[in-house]
Amino acid sequence: MAEKGSGNMENNSSGDAVPGRTEQILCQPCSSKDKQTVADVFCSICDEFQCMDCSNIHKTYAFMKNHKLVNAKDIKEKPVWFDMKGLDQCDEHQEVLKFFCEDENQLCCSTCAIVDHRKCHSVVEIQKIAGRSALTSSELKASVQDIREKAETVVRYTKSSKEQLDQDVKEVSLTIIRMRDNVMKMFDDLERSVAKDAESFKTETLNKLTKKQSDNEKHIADATKSLETIDNVHQNGTPSQQFILKHKMKKQVDELSSNVDKECQRLETVTISFDFDETLKIPPLLISDYIPGQLTLKYSVPEAVKPITPVDPIVKLTKITSIDLKQTGDDVEEPLYSGLDFLPDGRLVAVDNKNKKCLIYNEKLQKVGSYQLSYMPLSVVAVSEEEVAITSTSYCTIDFLRVSKSNEITFIRKCKVMTKYGSICMKDERNFVVGAYDDTRPVRIVSLSGEEKDFNIKFPNKKYPIGNSACTYIRDSDKVVLTDSDEHTVYIYDIKSNARVVVKDDQIKEPRGVAVDTSDYILVCSNEINSIVQISQTGRILSSYKLDMKRPYIVCVSKDKSLIAVSSNLNGGRKLQLLKVTY
Structure with a gap:
């Protein structure tokens, strides 16, 4: 379609000419910036009316020096142009495409040529190379026709499929x-x-x-x-x-x-x-x-009845070594280890909630590695031989860190999730079991890639504040264990039968951290009475070990089930201890 182009010419005459009024043509670059400036020249290459200031750009760039500028007063209207339906417009700047960058095989408007391609060696005017195009109209048309025929084939096939689907x-x-x-x-x-x-x-x-x-x-x-x-x-x-x-x-x-x-x-x-x-x-x-x-x-066996003679093996704990967690070096506060787990080779990983650190200890509880985090961590779990995952108090994320054999800690990746999680343990090789806080779903499943789903369990309609509950998972029997600090209760959920065992006992006061020992019995930190309590999967209290520390908070078991590590949360007297497990 052929029509006459407009150059933002403003004609002050309405109908017949009125004495004293003159015709004004406005600068197009200025008009695009909402400025009303009278045009001084017209550039046939740029296809624009421009004021003197805007036209000075022709003196700046070498490839524009051959543009022919004429007095705007001598131009009554632009040359006839063909409506390209926007195809001749720059997608980014909405300006007419006038140049072609041969280095990057890209069409350019004036702004693109100046800003994005100023370092390119071959930016040429389209009108000078238009006759050299290798792709003829007939070839382009043939390609489009081929596309249309293929699309028609798809339409016929989908119609047939819809009919067959209706019959099915x-x-x-x-x-x-x-x-x-x-x-x-x-x-x-x-x-x-x-x-x-x-x-x-x-x-x-x-x-x-x-x-x-x-x-x-x-x-x-x-x-x-x-x-x-x-x-x-x-x-x-x-x-x-x-x-x-x-x-x-x-x-x-x-x-x-x-x-x-x-x-x-x-x-x-x-x-x-x-x-x-x-x-x-x-x-x-x-x-x-x-x-x-x-x-x-x-x-x-009903919960209220306790057999007189226990038949389950009783765990015996013997302290190996202990260290005081005191503020040293670049610590801003007294350390609080809110998460512990053993690597497969026996090294202990700890996260310091107060000082935003991930730390590595050897079998003598000597610190051999440290990594500064940007957030307050909550819990940690060993994912593999040299990889750990950490939950956060502030963000809906799970961070993965690499812990090398030489105790170097490096960031691997951040996994975004929809819920804030505290305690974390492995369900299997591809999924975590995590404890949520401020959520009515206190225990959930999260894959290593961040996919979240719920257990088929009817949990109490209760939101646990941060630090008031923890969870673990017993893989062999497919059971979830959840501690409730406020209610002094440990819940054991059987996933297969959707049955629940409620464990309340005078030896369980403010239960916090929880782990699974050698024979898949449950170890719980009884925070208020400074003990580790052993519970059977049927909910029977098997033993209670008095610790040489106050306020035990987190417990974990080594991969060979021979050691446990315990940390406390007593202000001014926090400790980290290593204990041997025997029966």
């Missing part, structure tokens, strides 16, 4: 309708079969429970009768009679006590449930051939 969806509905009657029959058979087994189990169990109840009601009656006899003799009998009663009844009381203790140890909670398999075989099938689920008959 309809067939799915028909298939489901055909399956439905068979499925309903299968579930009717299943209901009858499972109900029969469950009823049989209930009858058998009720008989046992009834006998247990009856036996213990007799124990209650015997104990009540004995108490009445003891009270009667104590109030009315002579000293001799009281003495005789004591020795006469001792055997009877011992026997009764033994029987009741045995009954307490054998206390069981009997439950019955039905869990479907994750996948079901396609029916129709005889119920005898396949039951799409599993009937679970479960016996569990």
Whole structure:
């Protein structure tokens, strides 16, 4: 389309000429800057009306010295131009493309040529090289036609695919309708079969429970009768009679006590449930051939009952060495080690929350490496032989650092996440288990690349402040352990069954750091009573080791399970200790 170009010419006449008014042509570069400046010249190469100041650029750059400038008053209108629909405009500066940089094979406007290509050796005017273009219009047209034909092929294919997809969806509905009657029959058979087994189990169990109840009601009656006899003799009998009663009844009381203790140890909670398999075989099938689920008959010890004689191995801790964590060198505060973990070769990694450091200790707790961080770290975990991951108090990030065999620490990468995390441990080779703070999902899974997802666990609807909880993971049994400092409680969640064990005990006060020991038992820092408490996965307290430090805060176990490291958070008396694990 051919039309006349505009040069921002401002004609002060409206209709017929008015005496005393003159025609004004404005400078185009100035107009683009919202300045109203009368044009003095017109450059046919730049295709612009320019004021004297703007036209001086022709004297500055050698490639513009051959531009022909004429008096603006001699130009009434620009030459005819073809509307390129914006193709002749610079994408960055919205100016007409007038130059071509042969060094970088790029079209340029005046600004591009001056600013971006001033160091290039061959910036030429387009009109001088336009006839040398190797790509003819016919070749360009053929390429575009080829593209259109391929796109049309794609459209035809996708239309066919959509039609086939519509047919497939309809067939799915028909298939489901055909399956439905068979499925309903299968579930009717299943209901009858499972109900029969469950009823049989209930009858058998009720008989046992009834006998247990009856036996213990007799124990209650015997104990009540004995108490009445003891009270009667104590109030009315002579000293001799009281003495005789004591020795006469001792055997009877011992026997009764033994029987009741045995009954307490054998206390069981009997439950019955039905869990479907994750996948079901396609029916129709005889119920005898396949039951799409599993009937679970479960016996569990209630939390309130503690067996008298423990059968689990008791961990024994022996202190190897200890150091005081004091402010030294470039420390701005007394060190607070908020995270600990052992590297596979036995070196200990610690993060200092107060002084923003990552540190390395050898087997004698001698500091052999240090790295200054830009944030306050919270926890650390060894990812591999020479790599650790660190969580932060300030940012939703997990940083990865390299710890070389020569104890040099270098930054590897930063992994951005959506949640602020504190405690961190390895779930498997590709995922972490992390403890979140100020979030109703206190424990989550994060991949090494930063992908976050939740456990299929119903946690309490509670947000833990920073430092008030910690978590760990027991890989072999697929269990999550969570400490609650405010509630003096340790929670053990079974991922497979979605069951929860709640551990509360006088030996657990302000539980903080948590780790897993040699036999997959749980070690918890009991902060208020200065102890490490060993807990079984069923929630039984196995042992409590009194530490030679106050306010134990973080605990970790070496990869060979032979050592543990503990740090404390007591202001003015913080320590780091190494202990040997034996049974």
